[in-house]
Amino acid sequence: MRVSLQGVEVRRGEWTLTADGIFTQGRHLVTGPVGSGKSTVALLIAGMVTPDRGTVAREGEGPIFLSLPFPEHHSTGATVREEIASWGLAPDPVLSGAGLAGKLPEELHRCSRGELKRLHLACVLARRWDLLLLDEPYTALDCPAREALSARLSAPPAAMTVIFTHARESLPRVDRLWEIREGRLVDLGPVREAIPLWSSPPAYLRSALDQGAVPENISVQDVREALCRTDG
């Protein structure tokens, strides 16, 4: 799978987003402030928004999935049991992955948003996608769930995963960093070289860079290891 954005421009009134770049196999992180256009890039890559100028070309056949920020936008079942069945999955591994043991008969509208989000992500991650787009996957999750998600997303994917988020705590290991700056999608490059170019890194990463650390990646674990090396 390969997605190429060439001379892309999307206009909404006075707001404009431009994008050029190539997404290939691996883990990508697209960051930027709220309202900067991360969801628009996700929709462009998914083929759900047509640019006003330029082209978005997807090469490679296979299933694509776009996970939206609000899990209720994906729900089709009335109960947890029906929801898991709608994905064609066996209930036990999903329930265990989502931390929802014993909740199989629960009606979805009685689940908290955190529970719904965990259920949705467990279903999404149990399936195989050639291109997986996760728009704000950390929203509504508490700290342990965010940490568990980052650990899961840190594993090298079989195909392409693109994470779009404004979150700057509990980030996963990734292969390539992208940032939206003043309406333009910027490819910062492979993660190690991209870290010093990142204009809005997480506070823990910025602090480590200020201390002279050179992290291999952006997760808290990588930064801790880099600080240990710096301390000698």
Add this chain to the structure above:
Amino acid sequence: MIRVEGLVHDSLAIPALEIPDGETAVIGPNGAGKTTLLRILSGITLPAQGSVRVDGIPPREREVGWVGEYPDRNFLFDRVRDEIASPLRFRHLPCGETDARVQEVAEMLGIARLRDRSVMALSGGEKVLVALAAALVSRPRLLLMDEVDSHLDPDTVLLMEAALRRAGCPAVIRVTAQMESALRASHLVFLQGGKVLHQGPPDRVFSALEDTAFLPPLWRCGR
């Protein structure tokens, strides 16, 4: 001072809790009862058992402000200035006084330039500031905010926190899932399973959470 005594409601069980004035962050896992506690502190929900007092008076008899997780779902008016003015207009305050207080709070929060904009055309951060202005225009004794920062990036959260401090509300209690934001509060309450497991200054509470996912990343990386 907010005092909770003998509180029992759904999964919440809090024998006694005192929350000082200043900025308090309520943290804890999903399902801990954070939003339920906030609703009871606000007076929106009456507890099955126990009492809440704000300076010795029930919250429903005090001026209390509320900002929810999705501020734009509660907007009633299209124009920013009308939304901010609405709590005062519903009380039939004179137009001159209403306009002056809208102006005052809009300037304090740095959103005076937005007054004639449509609320639907605002960014996520701007919507939060407009909802905050509508809550503060009544000069509440107590302001409650339920995961308002969950859809904001950390830089916008910093702007919101600075605006809150300028507003000078005596007591602000906010539920947050951003631990580095919680670190900047003056007081923390950590809830789990409906119980207050830890409370006090952030340094003390986070020291008690040393081996958990709630420890702010900055602390994990040696601060």
